[in-house]
Structure formats: structure tokens, C-alpha cells
Amino acid sequence: xxxxxxxxxxxxxxxxxxIQYFIPSEESEWLFTYANDWVIVxxxxxxxxxxxxxLRSEFKKLKNPKEAFYAGTVxxxxxxxxxxxxxxxxxxxxxxxxxLFNNILIPIQATIFALLAFYIASAAYRAFRARTVLAxxxxxxxxxxxxxxxxxxxxxxxxQTAVGWILAVPNMAAKRAITMGVGLGAIATCIKIILGIExxxxxxx
Amino acid sequence: xxxxxVLTFFILAFAFAGLDAQEASxxxxxxxxxxxxxxxxxxxxxxxxxxxLVKWDLSRDDGAGLDNVLAYEVWRSDAADGEYTKRGVAVKxxxxxxxxxxxxxxxxxxxxxxxxxxxxYYYKVRAMAGGTAYSDFSEPGSGQxxxxxxxxxxxxxxxxxxxFWAFVVYFIFKAxxxxxxxxxxxxxxxxxxxxxxxATEMGRPILFVLGTGTxxxxxxxxxxxxxxxxxxxxxxxxxxxxxxxxxxxxxAVAQETVRTAYLEAGRPELYKPENISYETAMQFPxxxxxxxxxxxxxxxxxxxMGIFHAESLILAETGNIAGSIQISGTDQISQLxxxxxxxxxxxxxxxxxxxxxxxxxxxxxxxxxxxxxxxKAVLMAVxxxxxxxxxxxxxxLKNLVDVNL
Numbered sequence: 001x002x003x004x005x006x007x008x009x010x011x012x013x014x015x016x017x018x019i020q021y022f023i024p025s026e027e028s029e030w031l032f033t034y035a036n037d038w039v040i041v042x043x044x045x046x047x048x049x050x051x052x053x054x055l056r057s058e059f060k061k062l063k064n065p066k067e068a069f070y071a072g073t074v075x076x077x078x079x080x081x082x083x084x085x086x087x088x089x090x091x092x093x094x095x096x097x098x099x100l101f102n103n104i105l106i107p108i109q110a111t112i113f114a115l116l117a118f119y120i121a122s123a124a125y126r127a128f129r130a131r132t133v134l135a136x137x138x139x140x141x142x143x144x145x146x147x148x149x150x151x152x153x154x155x156x157x158x159x160q161t162a163v164g165w166i167l168a169v170p171n172m173a174a175k176r177a178i179t180m181g182v183g184l185g186a187i188a189t190c191i192k193i194i195l196g197i198e199x200x201x202x203x204x205x
Numbered sequence: 206x207x208x209x210x211v212l213t214f215f216i217l218a219f220a221f222a223g224l225d226a227q228e229a230s231x232x233x234x235x236x237x238x239x240x241x242x243x244x245x246x247x248x249x250x251x252x253x254x255x256x257x258l259v260k261w262d263l264s265r266d267d268g269a270g271l272d273n274v275l276a277y278e279v280w281r282s283d284a285a286d287g288e289y290t291k292r293g294v295a296v297k298x299x300x301x302x303x304x305x306x307x308x309x310x311x312x313x314x315x316x317x318x319x320x321x322x323x324x325x326y327y328y329k330v331r332a333m334a335g336g337t338a339y340s341d342f343s344e345p346g347s348g349q350x351x352x353x354x355x356x357x358x359x360x361x362x363x364x365x366x367x368x369f370w371a372f373v374v375y376f377i378f379k380a381x382x383x384x385x386x387x388x389x390x391x392x393x394x395x396x397x398x399x400x401x402x403x404a405t406e407m408g409r410p411i412l413f414v415l416g417t418g419t420x421x422x423x424x425x426x427x428x429x430x431x432x433x434x435x436x437x438x439x440x441x442x443x444x445x446x447x448x449x450x451x452x453x454x455x456x457a458v459a460q461e462t463v464r465t466a467y468l469e470a471g472r473p474e475l476y477k478p479e480n481i482s483y484e485t486a487m488q489f490p491x492x493x494x495x496x497x498x499x500x501x502x503x504x505x506x507x508x509x510m511g512i513f514h515a516e517s518l519i520l521a522e523t524g525n526i527a528g529s530i531q532i533s534g535t536d537q538i539s540q541l542x543x544x545x546x547x548x549x550x551x552x553x554x555x556x557x558x559x560x561x562x563x564x565x566x567x568x569x570x571x572x573x574x575x576x577x578x579x580x581k582a583v584l585m586a587v588x589x590x591x592x593x594x595x596x597x598x599x600x601x602l603k604n605l606v607d608v609n610l
Contacts, residue, residue: 022355024252024356026352051483057482112492113515119518127546191370193426200429
């Protein structure tokens with residue numbers, strides 16, 4: 001029974017939501033909004049679990065002398081950020097919380113994002129090694145597309161035509177093929193979930 | 206050219222002199238355009254009952270005659286001879302205006318523009334020329350907004366869904382009868398066992414990243430199914446699996462998935478909930494946390510299954526630098542090139558969804574894959590036929606499958 005109730009619930013709610021998609025009435029829109037609101041409610045309950053997991057992990061590290069210093073610093077940072085956000089001024093500009101957010105967290109995030117530039121170069125180096133015929137074609141196509149950004153004088157017009165064709169024909173065809181496959185795969189997965197064939201998301205087969 | 210300049214001068218002169226629109230239209234600006242006619246306001250189809258489509262016949266001076274119409278003004282009232290208020294403007298050559306407002310209240314105040322379902326509204330339209338010259342108003346036309354109970358524009362989607370359901374149910378039925386289906390091998394799936402075996406031999410943990418989507422995304426759900434199989438194998442091999450997540454809901458589902466997998470493998474004592482940990486909801490701090498785990502724990506195998514954004518390449522390149530075997534899968538087209546370049550095996554788009562069928566080898570699951578293949582065959586046939594027909598200027602098939610949302 002413990003396993004059957006969620007499966008029946010998914011079956012009924014899945015079919016109701018499919019029918020809802022084809023009904024534009026106000027009641028139907030209300031049902032859609034109501035169902036989506038539940039996602040937020042569940043998320044709020046789960047957030048407590050997430051915070052507990054985070055704190056448990058850091059407190060556990062405090063017991064290990066090697067990790068205690070870093071874990072303690074991280075925990076201290078957590079509490080500073082949380083308690084400064086709970087003050088009356090909260091997240092207004094110029095408060096301690098916003099200063100910490102803007103001057104420490106944002107630059108750290110930007111730094112990690114900036115790593116992407118270096119990783120693109122190293123990944124491109126591996127991807128474009130002309131080991132096989134297909135890899136060589138890829139290399140040539142990438143070379144032509146990248147040349148678009150460089151002024152080539154009279155060759156620019158020819159290059160633009162070639163780039164336009166590469167992007168609009170083979171590239172677009174591949175993207176659309178993947179999109180169609182993804183669409184069918186997503187519907188198939190939904191059907192499997194609704195019919196109870198796919199149950200691993202419930203924690204069991 | 207000279208006459209136009211003189212006319213422009215007079216228009217500006219009158220405007221600055223403070224003449225109102227009606228005076229200007231009757232004065233030296235020339236004759237106003239003819240009024241539009243035959244105003245109607247039928248219900249807007251496929252909506253919640255708060256919209257009307259105002260339609261009219263163009264003014265005689267729109268594109269012909271004086272050819273001085275620039276736009277049409279649409280006015281609305283509750284009564285035929287009541288006070289009309291302006292609803293909007295449609296450019297010349299347009300004979301339709303969508304008057305929709307479904308907000309009953311705005312800023313906690315009753316919204317006067319709200320269209321009540323079933324109430325009769327009256328519309329008048331007038332043509333505008335030169336910005337200050339107007340035609341007379343048309344005769345009023347009326348209509349009522351009706352709540353619709355079926356979205357006609359989605360009929361092609363409904364037909365497609367019914368056909369696909371029929372394929373799925375048919376192949377599930379065939380599979381249950383014992384028919385075996387051939388599915389092409391996927392290198393990424395075949396590598397799962399070897400990758401877990403490698404981690405076991407090296408005595409290092411496995412990292413499973415479920416992406417930065419939400420628990421409701423199909424790709425994340427597909428990630429859960431793969432995590433379940435991977436966790437079962439790792440339980441059998443007694444190799445720890447680390448699942449850092451960026452969403453508490455994903456954490457709760459992943460914990461339950463791994464716990465049950467360990468239970469099914471007969472190793473419930475090996476399950477550690479702290480191995481499935483919530484890191485942070487922010488994108489790049491999450492990347493920093495996962496990269497730290499990779500480099501500290503020296504994970505032998507990394508799985509990336511789910512929805513990924515800009516973090517995909519940072520994660521995959523860090524794993525590559527750490528020397529891990531990496532298997533990725535996502536339905537995000539923009540991230541696929543990064544995964545293909547930086548990981549050893551990649552499940553492309555639908556292969557991610559198909560992975561659970563490959564890993565479980567259950568006939569019913571494989572049957573759904575066959576249904577997908579047949580649906581793709583139908584889709585290809587329709588695409589081919591559509592390309593041929595539209596090239597021959599026969600829009601029949603295009604109109605048949607045209608989705609109007």
C-alpha cells in the first residue's frame with residue numbers, strides 16, 4: 001500500500017495535468033497554478049533538510065583537527081551572512097550584509113566563471129585535434145566559423161556566406177534532430193512515470 | 206517635395222497654435238480619412254474568457270483614395286451610447302485588435318479595463334491621419350467574451366500525443382507478451398560498469414552530479430534513475446558514491462534513491478546520508494564545492510547527469526585534470542559540445558532518458574524505446590512529406606500540423 005498510493009497519485013495527477021494542458025479555461029489555469037504552488041511549498045520544507053545537511057557536514061568537520069580551521073571559518077561566514085541579513089536594514093544597499101555580498105561573494109563567483117575562458121581553450125585544443133576524418137572536418141568548420149570575427153578584406157563576404165551556410169544548414173539540422181529526440185524522450189519518460197513503469201524517483205524500482 | 210514641406214510647416218504651426226484634433230482635421234489639414242466600417246467583436250478563441258478580437262473593414266483611404274490613414278484607434282464602452290474609452294491603436298492596413306485583460310485587480314484596486322466573461326462590450330473604431338486628423342467613429346459593434354473549454358490550436362499536439370501513447374502502449378503490450386527488441390548499444394552506458402569497476406580497483410569514491418536543474422525537470426528525473434543503478438552497483442562493490450546537490454528537494458530524493466539501492470543490494474549498513482549532501486543553491490559556489498570534492502577525494506569516476514549550464518565545462522575540465530573517467534549526459538544542446546570535448550562518454554539528449562531502459566534491461570522499459578523509434582520514423586516521414594509538399598507550393602500538411610498557441 002505504501003508503494004501503491006504514490007503510484008496511483010502520480011497516475012491520476014499526471015492524466016489530470018495532461019488534460020489541463022488542452023483546456024484554456026480559468027478553472028484549468030487555476031489548477032495549473034495551484035499544482036505549481038505545491039512545488040514551492042515542498043521546496044520550503046526541503047530547505048530545512050538542506051540547511052540541516054549543510055550544518056551537519058560542517059560540524060562533523062570541526063571534530064577533525066585538520067579540517068577544523070576551514071570548517072570553523074566557513075561556519076562563521078554562514079552565520080555572519082545569515083544574521084546580517086536578518087537585521088532591520090536587511091539587504092538594503094550599504095549594509096554589512098550587502099557589502100559582504102557585493103565585495104566578497106560576487107567577485108568570487110566572477111572568478112570561478114572566468115575560469116571558463118581557460119577551460120574553453122584547453123577543451124577546444126583536445127576537441128579540434130585532427131585525428132580522424134570527422135575530427136578534421138570539425139576542425140575546418142570551427143576554423144571557418146571563428147574567422148568570421150576577423151576582418152578579411154574581400155574574403156569576408158565569402159567567409160560570411162560559408163559561415164551562414166554552416167550555421168543554418170548542418171549545424172541547425174543537428175540541433176533540431178537532437179531537440180526532436182529530446183522532446184520524444186521527455187514525453188516517453190513522462191508516460192513511463194505516469195504509468196508507473198519508471199519508479200526510481202520514488203526510491204524503489 | 207516642396208508641397209509636402211509646406212504641408213508639414215502648416216501642421217506644426219497649427220499644433221503649436223494649440224488647435225485641437227478635431228479643428229485640425231476639419232481645417233487646413235485637408236479632408237479627414239473615411240471612417241472604418243462593419244465593426245465586430247467576436248470572442249477571442251482559446252483563452253480564459255477575458256478577451257475579444259475587435260475586427261473592422263479598412264477605411265476607404267487606407268492604401269487607396271486619399272491614402273492618408275496612419276493608424277486606427279479602438280475605443281470601448283459598456284453601453285452602445287455610453288462613454289467610450291480608448292483601448293489601443295492598430296497600424297494602417299490592420300483590421301484586427303486583440304483586446305485582452307484578465308487582471309481583475311491592479312495594485313489592490315479594481316481594474317476598470319478588466320473584461321468580464323459573458324458581459325457585452327461595445328467598440329468603435331476611427332482612422333487617424335497625420336497624428337491630429339481623425340475620421341468619424343464607426344458604428345458600434347459588440348461582443349461577449351466566452352470561457353473556452355478546449356484549445357483548438359493545440360489539436361496537432363493532441364493528435365501527436367495520442368499517436369505516441371498508442372505506440373508506447375502497443376510496445377509495452379508486446380514486451381509483456383515476451384517479444385524481445387533490439388536496441389543499439391550506447392558506449393556511454395556500456396562504460397558504466399567498467400567505470401565503477403575502475404573506482405573499486407583504485408579504492409576511490411565515485412562522484413555523481415545531478416546538475417543545476419530542479420527535481421521536477423525530466424533530465425534530473427532521468428539522472429535519478431541512473432543514480433539508482435549506479436548506487437546499486439557501488440553498494441555491491443562497496444565503493445562510496447558522493448552526490449553533492451544544489452537543491453534540497455533533489456537532495457531528499459537522491460538520498461531516498463541511494464538508500465533504497467543499497468537496501469536492494471543487501472548492503473544497507475554501507476549507506477551514509479552525509480554522502481548525498483546539499484552544498485549551495487548558487488551556481489558558481491556549487492561549482493567550487495564540487496570541484497573541491499573532486500580534487501580532495503580524488504574521485505575515480507565522475508557522472509554528470511541532468512541539466513547543466515555554464516558550469517558544465519568547469520566541472521568536466523576539473524575532472525579531466527584530476528584524471529577521473531567521466532560519463533556525462535544532458536538534454537541541454539548548448540552544453541553538449543563542452544561535455545563531448547571534455548568527458549570520455551556523453552549521452553546526447555534522448556540517450557539520457559533512454560539510459561534507465563538500457564541499464565535495467567527490463568522488456569517493458571525497452572519497449573518504450575522502440576515506441577520512440579517508431580515515433581521518430583513517423584516524424585521523419587511527416588518532415589519529408591512536408592518538405593516535398595511545401596516545395597510544390599501545397600501547404601496542406603503545413604496547415605494540418607500548424608500549432609497555434
